Structure formats: C-alpha cells, structure tokens
Amino acid sequence: MTARKSKFTLANSLTVLLALVFVQWLLAWFWVPVDEAQGEVYRIVYLHVPGAFASFLSAGVLLVGSLLALRSKSEHWLNLSRAAAEVGLLFTLLTLATGSIWGKPTWGVWWTWDARLTTSFLLALMYGGWILLFGAIPQGPSRTRSCSILGVMIAADVPIIYKSVTWWRTLHQPQTILRTGGSTMDGDMLSVLLFGIAIMAVVSINLILVRQETLSLEQELEEKSLGVTS
Amino acid sequence: MNSLPDATNPMPYLVACYALGFVFIFGYAAWLCRSRIRINRYLAALKKEA
Amino acid sequence: MNLSSKKKRSKSTKWLVGISLIASAVIAMAMTQISSNTVYFYTPDEAQAQAAALTSQNIKVAGMVIAGSREWDATTLKLAFTITDLKNHEIRVKYNGPPPDMFKEGQGVVIEGKISSDGQTFAAKTLMVKHSEEYKKPTAGGSNMNKELLEKSLFKDQPVTNPSSGGSTP
Structure with missing residues (x-):
C-alpha cells in the first residue's frame, strides 16, 4: 500500500512563483508602453510598488503572529512573527532602494524627508529593530511580549505610510491605483502592475511560510541533538 | 538660447533596481532553500542514529 | 561560567541597541509628523x-x-x-x-x-x-x-x- 506523495510543497510553489515574477519583469521591460512623462525609467514602478505592497502584507502577517502570541502566550507564534519581520525588512529595504534610485532621474534627488519617505524609513528601522530585539532578549514570556508589542506598532505604521501622501504635503506623488475616480494609469500598464502586486504578495507569503517552517525545524533539530524531550 | 543638457540615460537606474530586486528576492529564496536542505540532512542523520 | 556571563553582556548590548533604534524611530516620527510647525513645503x-x-x-x-x-x-x-x-x-x-x-x-x-x-x-x-x-502612453494628439x-x-x-x-x- 503506497500513499501517493503530494507534489505540492512550499518549495515547489516558491519556484513557480519566482518564475512568474521573472515573467512579470519581462513584461515590464519589453511589453508595456513607455510613459509620456517619465520615459523608460518609469518601468521601475513594476518592481517598486509590488515590493512596497509585499512589505505591507508582511506587516499584516506580523500583526497576526503578534496578536496570537499575546493571546496564547505561546512561543509558537514567534516563528511566524520572526519570518514576517525578516521578509518585511527585505521588501522594505528593496522599496526604499528602488524608490531612491528612481527618485534621482525623476525628482532630481536621491532622498527627501517628506511624510511618505520618512514613515517608510521608519518601517525599515522598526523591522530591523524587531530582529535585534528578538536576538537580545532571552527566550521567555518577556521576549514574546516585547516583540509582539513592537509587531503591532510596525503594523500601525503601514496605514500611515499608505495615507501619508493624502494627509500631508509630500514630494512623493499621490496614490495611482486605489483612488476615487479610478486609477490614473493606462490599461496595459495597470494590468502588469496589478499582476506584479498579486505575484509579489503571494511570493512574500510563501517566503514567510518557508522561513517559519525552517525556524521550527531548526528548533526541532536543536531539541533532538541536545537530547531534550519537549 | 542656450539648450539644457541632454536627458539622463535611464538604463543604469533600471538595471540597478532590477539587479537589486533579483539579489534580494531570489537570493533570499536561494538561501532559504539551501538552509532547508541542510536541516533536512541533519534531521535525517539524527533519525538514522535513533 | 565565564562564557555565560559574556553571553549575558552581549545580549544586553543588543537589547540596548534594539531599544535605542526603536526609541529614535518613534522620536523622529513624532518630531517630523506631529509638530505643527513643521511644513514640508509652503505654497x-x-x-x-x-x-x-x-x-x-x-x-x-x-x-x-x-x-x-x-x-x-x-x-x-x-x-x-x-x-x-x-x-x-x-x-x-x-x-x-x-x-x-x-x-x-x-x-x-x-x-x-x-x-x-x-x-x-x-x-x-x-x-x-x-x-x-499619472502614467500614460504617449499619443500623437x-x-x-x-x-x-x-x-x-x-x-x-x-x-x-x-x-x-x-x-x-x-
């Protein structure tokens, strides 16, 4: 009696998703038309915006992990939180870097401290802070509590970042997609952008889950090799 | 009337961004997969000892 | 025994670094966003x-x-x-x-x-x-x-x- 082994693993899905990311990048470089105002350099949007969205989504996962950890007081949810913080930091740094590189030929500056950029920078700082905090406090309820509280703060920054271009005067332009009156992006361009956002969203979730699994396995490995019975 | 300098070449900026995207995303994924393979190996070795 | 006290010290340092990062982040945010005297640009x-x-x-x-x-x-x-x-x-x-x-x-x-x-x-x-x-493709008109x-x-x-x-x- 042989059970058919499921071919679906998180690693397999990640491979497929990364291939789709690559396809979206090809579309961004070779299929979508050029922009009337910015010329070719606007194609950075197809990486910058999906990356930003992924960093927000990671904060959402971090919020879930943090709230569950605070409620159950269990260590178990810290692995999810830690994975979300790592992936969140990754995408936030990527967003800041691509945004800065895009800013130079368009705005004329690599950086400015307007509300959008400042709150985004804060997000990166807090994600990094989470990882440092986790490493600094010894295992126990105190660590779970502190990290979870920071996780909630990180999630609170996300709507502020999103609304910053509406609430304050900024160099960064207002929202392009989600706005009253419909999006201000041409159809072809918008399709590839939405495709990119969707794919990057699933990629970030997948990365978080693989990392969480790995962290759990690492713990299992440590317990087994130390001869500790859980 | 004097003319302004030529427009900036967009290619270095585009390449830099997508190269960063590749290194960050694909690099992290690759590192994840490598560490997972390593852990699976250790776990399998431990199971053999048992 | 020496190793564990060394570990404790480096852990507190990391904690301090982490807390300072968070604190400076919060302070920076408060200063730039909440202050009514800070205007990014005037009209x-x-x-x-x-x-x-x-x-x-x-x-x-x-x-x-x-x-x-x-x-x-x-x-x-x-x-x-x-x-x-x-x-x-x-x-x-x-x-x-x-x-x-x-x-x-x-x-x-x-x-x-x-x-x-x-x-x-x-x-x-x-x-x-x-x-x-806005992002629009160029047209002849x-x-x-x-x-x-x-x-x-x-x-x-x-x-x-x-x-x-x-x-x-x-």
Whole structure:
C-alpha cells in the first residue's frame, strides 16, 4: 500500500512563483508602453510598488503572529512573527532602494524627508529593530511580549505610510491605483502592475511560510541533538 | 538660447533596481532553500542514529 | 561560567541597541509628523505672506513653472524661472545648475532655499520636480495628463492650519 506523495510543497510553489515574477519583469521591460512623462525609467514602478505592497502584507502577517502570541502566550507564534519581520525588512529595504534610485532621474534627488519617505524609513528601522530585539532578549514570556508589542506598532505604521501622501504635503506623488475616480494609469500598464502586486504578495507569503517552517525545524533539530524531550 | 543638457540615460537606474530586486528576492529564496536542505540532512542523520 | 556571563553582556548590548533604534524611530516620527510647525513645503502665497519672518530660514516652496519664464545660461550654469500657485502669486526662482530632466513649463517643482524678505524672489539650493501620479502612453494628439491632478497635490491645505497664512482652499 503506497500513499501517493503530494507534489505540492512550499518549495515547489516558491519556484513557480519566482518564475512568474521573472515573467512579470519581462513584461515590464519589453511589453508595456513607455510613459509620456517619465520615459523608460518609469518601468521601475513594476518592481517598486509590488515590493512596497509585499512589505505591507508582511506587516499584516506580523500583526497576526503578534496578536496570537499575546493571546496564547505561546512561543509558537514567534516563528511566524520572526519570518514576517525578516521578509518585511527585505521588501522594505528593496522599496526604499528602488524608490531612491528612481527618485534621482525623476525628482532630481536621491532622498527627501517628506511624510511618505520618512514613515517608510521608519518601517525599515522598526523591522530591523524587531530582529535585534528578538536576538537580545532571552527566550521567555518577556521576549514574546516585547516583540509582539513592537509587531503591532510596525503594523500601525503601514496605514500611515499608505495615507501619508493624502494627509500631508509630500514630494512623493499621490496614490495611482486605489483612488476615487479610478486609477490614473493606462490599461496595459495597470494590468502588469496589478499582476506584479498579486505575484509579489503571494511570493512574500510563501517566503514567510518557508522561513517559519525552517525556524521550527531548526528548533526541532536543536531539541533532538541536545537530547531534550519537549 | 542656450539648450539644457541632454536627458539622463535611464538604463543604469533600471538595471540597478532590477539587479537589486533579483539579489534580494531570489537570493533570499536561494538561501532559504539551501538552509532547508541542510536541516533536512541533519534531521535525517539524527533519525538514522535513533 | 565565564562564557555565560559574556553571553549575558552581549545580549544586553543588543537589547540596548534594539531599544535605542526603536526609541529614535518613534522620536523622529513624532518630531517630523506631529509638530505643527513643521511644513514640508509652503505654497507661494503662504511663503509670500510670511516672507519677512521666513527670509532667514531654509524653507521649501512648491509651485508650477510658468510657461516661457525659463532662462538658462549654459556657460555660467545659471537657471532662473518663475513659479505660480495659479492664483496670481508668483515667485522668481534662481538656481545654479541644470534642472532635473522632468523640469518643464507647467511642471510642479519643490524648491529649497531662502525667500527674499519681500517674497518676490527665491534663491534655491535644491530644485526638485514634483510630478503627478499619472502614467500614460504617449499619443500623437498631445499630452494625456490631467493638469488638475498636479494642482491638487501641489496646493492642498496643510492638515494643521496655520492661522497666519493667506489660507488657500484646496
């Protein structure tokens, strides 16, 4: 009696998703038309915006992990939180870097401290802070509590970042997609952008889950090799 | 009337961004997969000892 | 025994670093966002209304570039142009160096520098382009951009109203 082994693993899905990311990048470089105002350099949007969205989504996962950890007081949810913080930091740094590189030929500056950029920078700082905090406090309820509280703060920054271009005067332009009156992006361009956002969203979730699994396995490995019975 | 300098070449900026995207995303994924393979190996070795 | 106390010390250091990062982040946020005195940029009429008080400060002003107002000397690298808030408040801007590629008439700019005490001229040390949130493919019939969108994001009200300003409505 042989059970058919499921071919679906998180690693397999990640491979497929990364291939789709690559396809979206090809579309961004070779299929979508050029922009009337910015010329070719606007194609950075197809990486910058999906990356930003992924960093927000990671904060959402971090919020879930943090709230569950605070409620159950269990260590178990810290692995999810830690994975979300790592992936969140990754995408936030990527967003800041691509945004800065895009800013130079368009705005004329690599950086400015307007509300959008400042709150985004804060997000990166807090994600990094989470990882440092986790490493600094010894295992126990105190660590779970502190990290979870920071996780909630990180999630609170996300709507502020999103609304910053509406609430304050900024160099960064207002929202392009989600706005009253419909999006201000041409159809072809918008399709590839939405495709990119969707794919990057699933990629970030997948990365978080693989990392969480790995962290759990690492713990299992440590317990087994130390001869500790859980 | 004097003319302004030529427009900036967009290619270095585009390449830099997508190269960063590749290194960050694909690099992290690759590192994840490598560490997972390593852990699976250790776990399998431990199971053999048992 | 020595190893465990070493571990404890490096762990506290990491904790301190982590806490300081978070604390400085919160403080930075509070200072730049909540303070009612911090304005990212003034509109031309706000800057002119307070020019006497602002003249010694490094400020930012945003405006739209008036068609035909640009003067550029390629030998001295001196640039001059006029910005407006579309309500007859105009400021003549002087800047050293070429502008960013997207600079053109009808474009939004954010300038950083000092305004003259009469509010008529501005010595800019930084010149930034503020473009709209539109992405359109080029067509033969001219620009597809909606000028109103740029106007709205340039001249919208400050969230914390400044009682001494001219008070432009969004």
